[in-house]
Amino acid sequence: MSRILGLTGNGAVAYAVKQCEVDVVAAYPITPQTLIVEEFSEFVHNGEVHTEFVCVESEHSAMSACVGASLTGARVFTATASQGLALMHEILYIASTLRCPIVMGVVNRTLSAPINIHCDHSDMMGSRDCGWIQVYVENAQEAYDWVLQAFRIAESPEVLLPVTVNLDGFILSHSLEGVEVLDDEEVRSFVSTRKPVITIDPNKPITVGPICFTDFYFETKRQHVEAMNQSPKTINEVNGEFAELTGRRYNFIETYMMEDAEAAIICLGSTAGTAKAVAKRMRGRGKKVGVIKPWVYRPFPAEQILKSVENIGSLAVLDRACSVGAPYGPLCSDIAAVLYKENVKLNIFNVIYGLGGRDITPLDIEAIFNEALEVAETGVVKEPLKFVGVR
Amino acid sequence: MSEEQKPGWRSIPIAGIITEPGSAMKYKTGDWRAYRPIIDEEKCVNCLLCWIYCPDAAIKRGEEKVSVDYEYCKGCGICANECPVGAIKMVEERR
Ligand code: SF4
Ligand code: SF4
Numbered sequence: 355m356s357r358i359l360g361l362t363g364n365g366a367v368a369y370a371v372k373q374c375e376v377d378v379v380a381a382y383p384i385t386p387q388t389l390i391v392e393e394f395s396e397f398v399h400n401g402e403v404h405t406e407f408v409c410v411e412s413e414h415s416a417m418s419a420c421v422g423a424s425l426t427g428a429r430v431f432t433a434t435a436s437q438g439l440a441l442m443h444e445i446l447y448i449a450s451t452l453r454c455p456i457v458m459g460v461v462n463r464t465l466s467a468p469i470n471i472h473c474d475h476s477d478m479m480g481s482r483d484c485g486w487i488q489v490y491v492e493n494a495q496e497a498y499d500w501v502l503q504a505f506r507i508a509e510s511p512e513v514l515l516p517v518t519v520n521l522d523g524f525i526l527s528h529s530l531e532g533v534e535v536l537d538d539e540e541v542r543s544f545v546s547t548r549k550p551v552i553t554i555d556p557n558k559p560i561t562v563g564p565i566c567f568t569d570f571y572f573e574t575k576r577q578h579v580e581a582m583n584q585s586p587k588t589i590n591e592v593n594g595e596f597a598e599l600t601g602r603r604y605n606f607i608e609t610y611m612m613e614d615a616e617a618a619i620i621c622l623g624s625t626a627g628t629a630k631a632v633a634k635r636m637r638g639r640g641k642k643v644g645v646i647k648p649w650v651y652r653p654f655p656a657e658q659i660l661k662s663v664e665n666i667g668s669l670a671v672l673d674r675a676c677s678v679g680a681p682y683g684p685l686c687s688d689i690a691a692v693l694y695k696e697n698v699k700l701n702i703f704n705v706i707y708g709l710g711g712r713d714i715t716p717l718d719i720e721a722i723f724n725e726a727l728e729v730a731e732t733g734v735v736k737e738p739l740k741f742v743g744v745r
Numbered sequence: 746m747s748e749e750q751k752p753g754w755r756s757i758p759i760a761g762i763i764t765e766p767g768s769a770m771k772y773k774t775g776d777w778r779a780y781r782p783i784i785d786e787e788k789c790v791n792c793l794l795c796w797i798y799c800p801d802a803a804i805k806r807g808e809e810k811v812s813v814d815y816e817y818c819k820g821c822g823i824c825a826n827e828c829p830v831g832a833i834k835m836v837e838e839r840r
Contacts, residue, residue: 453760514759552762561763569751574761576754 356600361533363526366494367433367459367519368393369533370501372403373541374457377428377548380408380419384438385471386523387461391433413438417445417456424454424516425562427550429505433459435523439477440465443484449516450485451578452563453552455508456516457501458486462623462674463523464710472711473523475622479675479684485578487517487585488652490622492608494531497521499602500649502536502545506592509548513585515578520651522624524711536600544599582653589650606655608647609662611637615644617726618663621672622648622685625707625714629672632719643723651685656692667730668701670722674708682739701729707742718742774801778820780835786810788832795824795833 361369367390371379379398381391398407406423410416413434424430434442439460449456464474478488487507491497497519504517521527536544552560566574589606597603610630612618619629626647633643646662646669648655663669673683682690686704693700705722707714722742729735758764784795789810796804796811803818804811813824825833 451760552760559766561766561768562760564761564763566761570757570761573752573754573757577757577759580754 356534356536358532358534360530361494361498361535362389362528362530363494363497363521364389364459364461364528365393366498366531366533367501367521368397369535370498370541371431371457372397373536373538374429374431374502374505374545375403375542375547376405376431378406378408378420378423378430379432380410380416380423380430381432381434382410382413382416382438384413384435386463386527387433387435387438387459389527390459390461413441414445417442417449420456421445421449421452421454424449424456425452425552426554427548429509429548430454430456431458432456433461435461436463436465436471436477439481443481446481446484446486448563451574453514453578453581454516455505455514455548457504457508458516458518459497459501460518460520461523461527462520470710471523473525473674474709474711475520475673475675476709478518478520479677482652482684485515485582486652487513487515487582487589487650488520489517489650490520490648491526492624492626492647494521494526494529494533495602496649497526498533498535499596499600499604502541503592503596503604505545506595507585507589510588510592511549511551513581513588514551515581515585520623525624534600540599544595585653604649605658606648606650607658607662608649610645610647612644612646612662612666614642615666616642617668617670617723617730618644618646618666619670619672619719619722619726620646620648620659620685620689622651622674625672625674628714628716629719632716632723635716636720636723641723641727643727648685654688654692656695659689660692660696660698663698663700666700667733668703668726668735670705670726671702672705672707672722676706676709686739701733701735703729703735703737704739705742706739709744712743714743773816775803775814775816775818778815778818778838780820780822781815781838782813782818782820782822782824783834783836784811784813785832785834788830790830790832792829794827794829798823798827
């Protein structure tokens, strides 16, 4: 039986982690993530969970402690944002190649300088190549749902990779929503307990993380790539089981009004909600627009995106991060690569928006849709890369 | 072992772990050597300075003379440098 609780995005993550009966949480506070571990520490204090809560002195230590704990076979969670994620950077790669199925909430916040605590995706995009599965959510409900699914995906022996669940700082982390939660018992049977593949056993000693030079490093990395390449099968299965349990069907991407769309926006996270509302309004005026929202960013859902853009004339790719000096922002670079690889000629343009938490308004989005419609009609991309919302 | 003989990514243990203890013995660091120390037994006076100085414990003591364990000698040349009678020559490896 499900209930509806009033939860913030951070609260929804903390609640999901509690229900997943996590063994170890090692974390360091950072705005706008702090409330996740703060609320979780209350569960620990109240004796509602059996979790070993490790207060560390930095995010570098947090992720290091998580790696150690995960290698013992424990179920491990942490959360961070922005500079904290950047400080974890080197350990992120260690966690993933050592195949530690850690789940981490990343409450997206921009990177300094200037110092700013508000939302954009430059933190996660800065660590994009760390070899973790990366999920972006649109609202608190999705944050809750994906954390539950993340443990299943991460810990699956077929995957054994860490997962970040990304939620937009403040926009989601601090907004209160009605979130439909499962009973503890339902979560327990859905998530189950972790069954470690690598075990630490004094009677059967192994060495983890030894030096590995020119002779085996490449092979170990290739194995990691393969784990990521094979993960869609498990992600799909877990999405399917979750849908049976809750009626909420997740996938690699969500498409909205794409069936007969002439132009579309693709974007990550909460902006998709605004884009959907604007698309609906424009549909009322006969403008055929739609929205594509990747839930799963790594592994990149190339196949699903290609299929969704099959019949449109133009795609606006929104990036809430910029890769200074690159031809496009990160999401658009991926899209361009996929289109080129499959020899699909689609007129795309990249919109960099919302850096440092700058709002993107429905009017901004409507203008982007109109531009995409114009590109679809004329076949001419006037501005391949533009900045929206900057003075 | 040549590159072709080593196991590939499909067959090596997951996550680069080593599944048995004491396996460092099997890691033949002698592969790294660019110069090979050659001991001239005629000159050697068995003073054991090379045995003391070798950072890889690759000098083996014998009854009267020392010898080099080429499976682990990395060819640093310290032994040749320390030998008081110039009994050790460093010769370029040819493979
Ligand atoms: S060359 Fe270096 S490693 Fe080799 S025997 Fe001499 S001192 Fe030891
Ligand atoms: S240092 Fe020279 S003389 Fe002394 S034991 Fe070694 S090889 Fe022989």
